[in-house]
Every structure is written in C-alpha cells, then in structure tokens.
Amino acid sequence: MIFFQSIRMALLSIIGNKIRSFLTMLGIIIGVSSVILIVSLGLSFNNQVTDQFGDLGTDLLSVNIFGYGAVTSMTPEEVNDLGHIPGVGGVSPTITGSVTAKNRNRNTDTNVEGVLPAYEYVKDFHVQRGRFLLNIDNQYRQKVALIGSETATKLFGMQDPVGRDIRLNGDTFTIVGLLKAKGDSLMGSNDNKILIPLATAERFLQTKGIQSFEVKARNPQNIPAIKEQLQQVLTAKIGDPSGFDIFDAQAMIQSAEKTTALLSASLAGIAGISLIVGGIGIMNIMIVSVNERTREIGIRKAIGAKKGNILLQFMIESIFLSTLGGSFGIGTGLGLVWIAGHFTPFQIQYAWSMVAISFAFSFIIGVLFGIIPANKAARLRPIHALRTD
Structure with missing residues (x-):
C-alpha cells in the first residue's frame, strides 16, 4: 500500500x-x-x-599487375599454371577494354572483357539464355560474345539478343548467350558488359599479355595460404612486390x-x-x-x-x-x-x-x-x- x-x-x-x-x-x-x-x-x-564486398566473393583473390622493369604482364599459360597451387579451385585471366557497341540505330558505350570458359565458375557468371563461351571459341579466335542484361536492354530493348549480331568498334560479333542479371557491386555495374574469348580480345583490343586475373579458392579458409603462395610466385616472376596487387575481399570485410x-x-x-x-x-x-x-x-x-x-x-x-x-x-x-x-x-x-x-x-x-x-x-x-x- x-x-x-x-x-x-x-x-x-x-x-x-x-x-x-x-x-x-x-x-x-x-x-x-x-x-x-x-x-x-x-x-x-x-x-x-x-x-x-561479399558480392565480389569472399573466396576470390583479384590480382592486378602493374609491372616492374621489363615484366609488365603474364601469359595466359603462366596464369593458368597458378591453378596448381594447393587449395585453388580455378583461375580466370581477363583482358579489359572499352568499346562502342552498336545494333542498327542503337549504340552504347560499354566494357568488353576477354575471358576463358573458367570465368563462368570463378566469377559465378551464368547465362539465362544461350550458352557460355567454349574452349574452341578461344582456340579459333571466334567473334562470339556474351552480353549483359543491361547492355542487352540498351541495344535490343525487349527482343531476345541471342543469335543476333552486334558491332563492337566496327567489328561484327555474334551473340551466343545472355548473362543473368547480377546487379551492382563496388566495381560498378555487373550487367553493363560484353564478354568475348580471351584470344579474340588480345587481337581485337590489341593487347598482349595478362595484367589482371582472379583466383578462386575451393574453400574461403584457404584464402590466406593461397595469397601467400601467389605473393611468392608473382614476386619471383615480376621481381618486386610493388609490381602487383592482390585484392582480398575477405580481409577487406x-x-x-x-x-x-x-x-x-x-x-x-x-x-x-x-x-x-x-x-x-x-x-x-x-x-x-x-x-x-x-x-x-x-x-x-x-x-x-x-x-x-x-x-x-x-x-x-x-x-x-x-x-x-x-x-x-x-x-x-x-x-x-x-x-x-x-x-x-x-x-x-x-x-x-x-x-x-x-x-x-x-x-x-x-x-x-x-x-x-x-x-x-x-x-x-x-x-x-x-x-x-
């Protein structure tokens, strides 16, 4: 009370x-x-x-080569050999450039990436229609392309782009696949891009050698060990640790x-x-x-x-x-x-x-x-x- x-x-x-x-x-x-x-x-x-950062992949290491002295890049074969490092699930070399893509009276500026079939697994990019790039496309430098959903909408509207031709800086490429939408990441839009075979990109973009590639680990726990191995191999190849950079999304998170x-x-x-x-x-x-x-x-x-x-x-x-x-x-x-x-x-x-x-x-x-x-x-x-x- x-x-x-x-x-x-x-x-x-x-x-x-x-x-x-x-x-x-x-x-x-x-x-x-x-x-x-x-x-x-x-x-x-x-x-x-x-x-x-998670969208970039916590099981991925992105390598950029700046060069040191005469060594400014690696060959596709040297990059692929990195797949033998214990714990590595796949390696995807990339050549990147900017192009003007055109379909009849429609055109847009977009990024073009020269890649190998391993890109589908390493970067987790898949097609919603058509097919992905094949080894034979790279072997014979075929002028075929995969198109991102955003780029496809700009060039073809609501039409299906698979099987259609587009012109990249005046060269004709046949679209063999439409990529699934991935949205944006810290690196920009994942859907405003076009993928072509790596060997085709070397000639098309007039670029020799690989200056960027991604390494995918079988398990995210393997990332520290793989990163250490990469640093040793790249230092031996390039001659100085300042000649390259290894981006680790897991460490950044x-x-x-x-x-x-x-x-x-x-x-x-x-x-x-x-x-x-x-x-x-x-x-x-x-x-x-x-x-x-x-x-x-x-x-x-x-x-x-x-x-x-x-x-x-x-x-x-x-x-x-x-x-x-x-x-x-x-x-x-x-x-x-x-x-x-x-x-x-x-x-x-x-x-x-x-x-x-x-x-x-x-x-x-x-x-x-x-x-x-x-x-x-x-x-x-x-x-x-x-x-x-």
Missing part, C-alpha cells in the same frame, strides 16, 4: 511540474535517441559494406567491420555522455524538489512516515523521470532511424539490443542519481523541516 502511494505521489509531483519534468528528461531523451540512431546507422553501414565497430562505439560513447549529463540534471532537479518540499517532508514525518517511506518516494520519482525520458528517447531514436531509412541508400538495421541496453541504462541512471537527493530528504529531522518556510 505504501509502495503504490509513493508511486502516486511521485506521479503527481511530475505532472504538477510538466515543463520542469520535460526539461529534466530532455538530456536522457537526447542521449538515448542519439545512441540508438548512431549504433543502428553504424550497423546498417557495416552490413552494406559487408554485402558489397574484416577490416571494414573493425573500423565501423570502432567508429560506432566512439560515436555512441560520445552520445552516451549526454546520458550522464541527463542524470546530473535529474539529481540537480531532485535536490531542488527536496528543498522546495522540506515542510511537506517534515509534516509527513511528524504524522508517522518512516525514513524508508520518504526515501522510496523520492527514489521512485527519480526513476520515473529517468525511465520516462529513456522511453521517449527510444521512441525518438527509432523514429529517426526509420526516417534515415527513407532518405539514405542504406538497408536500415535496427539495433534492438541497444534499445534494451539504453532502457536499462536509463533505469540505472535514475537509481544512481536519485540516491543522494532521496537520502537527503529521508535524513531531514522533522523539527527542522517544520521550521522551514
């Missing part, structure tokens, strides 16, 4: 001073909402980066996750300071409340209220102020996250664990910062309290 009476008196005190109570809770509201917003956006950004987690934690810590400031505000206003209600406390003690009753009343009032502020802060934070999801390109991820932590933290703040004022009220001597005007 005494407990519920204390709750009633605490609520009456808060409602009786609406503006002061709101301003007291404002620090908690800002702190909680800021923490939820920052952590949710950090989590969303981390997931976005992970997905983007781990690095991005650590960076994002550190940044989010730092920003959340800064935002969390406002929770402490809010707690100090609650303690300050509770001390003011005790001073204002000194005579009331004296009367209650004079008619039989115990020290614990007074302590409980002011502790409940402090906890109510803090948890109400935390609740409003949670609602505000989730609202801001929802708004951010409509005005940013991120796939928003709500930090529900942080919601629970924020509410618990606001409760703890109410307890910790309410102890001093509540104890001050409970220790007032009735005779001194009743003398106060």
Whole structure:
C-alpha cells in the first residue's frame, strides 16, 4: 500500500511540474535517441559494406599487375599454371577494354572483357539464355560474345539478343548467350558488359599479355595460404612486390567491420555522455524538489512516515523521470532511424539490443542519481523541516 502511494505521489509531483519534468528528461531523451540512431546507422553501414564486398566473393583473390622493369604482364599459360597451387579451385585471366557497341540505330558505350570458359565458375557468371563461351571459341579466335542484361536492354530493348549480331568498334560479333542479371557491386555495374574469348580480345583490343586475373579458392579458409603462395610466385616472376596487387575481399570485410565497430562505439560513447549529463540534471532537479518540499517532508514525518517511506518516494520519482525520458528517447531514436531509412541508400538495421541496453541504462541512471537527493530528504529531522518556510 505504501509502495503504490509513493508511486502516486511521485506521479503527481511530475505532472504538477510538466515543463520542469520535460526539461529534466530532455538530456536522457537526447542521449538515448542519439545512441540508438548512431549504433543502428553504424550497423546498417557495416552490413552494406559487408554485402558489397561479399558480392565480389569472399573466396576470390583479384590480382592486378602493374609491372616492374621489363615484366609488365603474364601469359595466359603462366596464369593458368597458378591453378596448381594447393587449395585453388580455378583461375580466370581477363583482358579489359572499352568499346562502342552498336545494333542498327542503337549504340552504347560499354566494357568488353576477354575471358576463358573458367570465368563462368570463378566469377559465378551464368547465362539465362544461350550458352557460355567454349574452349574452341578461344582456340579459333571466334567473334562470339556474351552480353549483359543491361547492355542487352540498351541495344535490343525487349527482343531476345541471342543469335543476333552486334558491332563492337566496327567489328561484327555474334551473340551466343545472355548473362543473368547480377546487379551492382563496388566495381560498378555487373550487367553493363560484353564478354568475348580471351584470344579474340588480345587481337581485337590489341593487347598482349595478362595484367589482371582472379583466383578462386575451393574453400574461403584457404584464402590466406593461397595469397601467400601467389605473393611468392608473382614476386619471383615480376621481381618486386610493388609490381602487383592482390585484392582480398575477405580481409577487406574484416577490416571494414573493425573500423565501423570502432567508429560506432566512439560515436555512441560520445552520445552516451549526454546520458550522464541527463542524470546530473535529474539529481540537480531532485535536490531542488527536496528543498522546495522540506515542510511537506517534515509534516509527513511528524504524522508517522518512516525514513524508508520518504526515501522510496523520492527514489521512485527519480526513476520515473529517468525511465520516462529513456522511453521517449527510444521512441525518438527509432523514429529517426526509420526516417534515415527513407532518405539514405542504406538497408536500415535496427539495433534492438541497444534499445534494451539504453532502457536499462536509463533505469540505472535514475537509481544512481536519485540516491543522494532521496537520502537527503529521508535524513531531514522533522523539527527542522517544520521550521522551514
């Protein structure tokens, strides 16, 4: 009965001073909402980066050769020999260039890649219609091509491009397959491209030698060992480690996750300071409340209220102020996250664990910062309290 009476008196005190109570809770509201917003956006950004790098393949190593001295490239045979490294599932050399593709009165600028049949497995590119490139296409330098879905739409609209001819920088190529849509990645659009046989690309693009290729591991766990082997082989071939670069999506994901987690934690810590400031505000206003209600406390003690009753009343009032502020802060934070999801390109991820932590933290703040004022009220001597005007 005494407990519920204390709750009633605490609520009456808060409602009786609406503006002061709101301003007291404002620090908690800002702190909680800021923490939820920052952590949710950090989590969303981390997931976005992970997905983007994941699209490149966590079981892939991308090698780019810049050259050192006279050695600026490798032959297709030398690249294919890297497939004998333990743990390697496939190797795909690539020659890349830009062309103007034309179909009658339609034309578009796009990328053309000279590849081998292994490209289908290594890069996980498959056709939705037609066929993929064959070894015989490369052997006889056939002028055949695979076309990306975006490029196909630009050149053929809704028509089926398989079996049709296109002109690439004036040369005629026959389309033998339409690639499945892959969407965008950090490297740009995966659908705005044309694939042709590697040997054909060497002559067509007037490029000799391979300067970029991908290595696919049978298991992502083999990536570190394969990367070390590649570095040894390429250093021996090119002569200097600065002459090539090995891009490891798996390592980039781990690095991005650590960076994002550190940044989010730092920003959340800064935002969390406002929770402490809010707690100090609650303690300050509770001390003011005790001073204002000194005579009331004296009367209650004079008619039989115990020290614990007074302590409980002011502790409940402090906890109510803090948890109400935390609740409003949670609602505000989730609202801001929802708004951010409509005005940013991120796939928003709500930090529900942080919601629970924020509410618990606001409760703890109410307890910790309410102890001093509540104890001050409970220790007032009735005779001194009743003398106060």
